[in-house]
Structures are given as C-alpha cells and as structure tokens.
C-alpha cells in the first residue's frame with residue numbers, strides 16, 4: 001500500500017464512481033468521498049463521507065494525495081440551485097483544497113452537455129464553441145473554466161472528460177453516437193492519472209462509434225484505444241435518431257424549476 005499512488009475518488013457511491021471504486025482499488029490507495037453512504041471500507045480504502053462544499057472535509061481528504069478523480073456532483077437535469085451547490089461551489093472548494101495541499105493532477109467528469117445545442121448533423125471538436133443545453137451543461141462549462149484557471153495560475157493539470165453516455169450498454173438510439181463503456185472510461189481515467197504531461201486537456205469520451213459527432217485528436221496522443229464499439233448494439237435500435245441536438249433530451253426538457 002505504501003508504494004501505491006494515493007488517489008481521491010469523489011462520487012464514489014454513484015453509478016460511475018461505484019464502478020471505478022472496484023476497478024481502481026487494486027492499483028491505488030483510494031480516498032473515497034460521497035455525500036451518500038459509502039458502505040464499509042475495503043482493502044486500500046479510506047472513507048470520507050460528506051459534502052464537497054465543506055472546506056475542512058476537502059482539506060482532510062486531499063492531504064498527501066498524488067491525484068484526484070473527480071466524479072462527484074449532480075448528474076442530469078437539475079435546478080440551478082442544485083448544480084450551483086454541488087458542481088460549481090463544490091468543485092471550487094475541492095480545487096482550492098487541492099491547491100493548498102499541492103495536488104498536481106485531476107481527472108474530472110465534464111460532460112457532452114457543455115456543447116449539447118450543436119445540431120446532430122455537425123461534427124465538432126473540443127475547440128468548437130460551447131453551447132450548453134441545460135443548467136447542468138452550464139455548470140460543467142464553469143468547471144472547464146475553473147480547471148483552466150487553476151492550470152494557468154497554479155499549474156494544476158486537469159483532464160476534462162466530456163463523457164457521452166457511460167452505461168453498461170447503450171439503452172437508447174442516441175447512445176449509438178455517445179456511448180462510453182465502463183472499461184473504456186476506466187482506461188481514460190488510468191491514462192489521465194498516469195500520463196507524463198496533460199496540461200489542461202478537454203476531450204470527448206466515447207467508445208468506438210460510426211455515428212459519433214465528436215472528434216478529439218488529443219485522445220490518440222493520450223494513448224486511448226477504445227476496446228468497445230457502440231455499433232455492436234445497432235440492431236437493437238430501429239430507424240434514425242429522433243434527436244435534433246447533440247445533447248438529446250437535455251436540449252428540450254423542461255427546466256427543473258418549471259416542474260417544481
């Protein structure tokens with residue numbers, strides 16, 4: 001355990017975090033955070049249950065770390081108040097703790113919803129204009145700027161993964177373009193934690209796809225070679241995608257505020 005890299009995984013009780021918790025445990029000494037129950041600690045794990053907006057908690061859980069895999073936050077269509085708390089304030093509190101503790105590397109779950117209002121007929125890349133499709137997308141756009149600031153000002157490196165749809169298998173027609181398998185996500189996180197130099201890098205994170213609308217040349221430089229292919233599931237979905245926008249239902253869903 002003493003020779004292992006020490007990594008904080010936030011969102012460790014969530015869908016993606018639960019997968020990464022199991023996948024990374026053999027190779028890293030993990031600090032785990034979530035506001036939700038984390039269950040019992042397993043080998044190589046130290047638990048830090050609590051809210052990311054708590055500066056004292058963040059200071060304790062980043063002490064002595066080599067890197068952070070930041071997957072905690074509100075995922076999906078939420079009110080502005082919700083994403084403000086977890087994705088904006090929580091992320092700033094975590095980065096500030098990382099700066100004070102001298103953590104140099106963060107792999108962070110951004111989202112394709114930063115550019116969700118581009119039409120599905122366009123192929124875009126990380127340099128294309130941001131067009132967030134929701135308050136959630138706006139909060140991820142903030143995170144990309146925040147991490148850029150912490151790199152330019154303090155040299156903290158961040159790999160921003162604009163994750164498409166990370167599920168065990170595609171569950172909707174749109175996911176033939178956006179799907180990211182768990183093991184391909186794991187590969188990206190491992191590359192992000194171990195690469196010699198990242199700087200501030202933004203990439204779209206998907207498995208192989210013929211229908212994709214995102215192009216990220218930096219992924220090859222990083223050494224990413226997806227093992228899974230969304231096309232293997234194409235027979236499950238009939239006809240063309242009904243979506244106009246790359247963000248799919250996020251671009252047309254009512255605001256959470258209007259549903260309340």
Ligand SMILES: NC(=O)c1ccc[n+]([C@@H]2O[C@H](COP(=O)([O-])OP(=O)(O)OC[C@H]3O[C@@H](n4cnc5c(N)ncnc54)[C@H](O)[C@@H]3O)[C@@H](O)[C@H]2O)c1
Nearest residue numbers: 011013014015016035051052072073075086109163165166
């Ligand atoms: N699943 C996807 O397809 C997908 C796509 C794009 C981006 N992402 C991003 O990846 C990350 C993980 O996604 P997921 O699908 O596992 O979501 P999830 O909701 O299952 O997990 C997120 C976890 O973060 C925790 N959390 C929320 N607010 C917190 C706070 N203030 N303090 C501490 N913990 C808090 C939640 O309790 C939850 O367990 C999120 O940042 C999400 O925005 C996911």
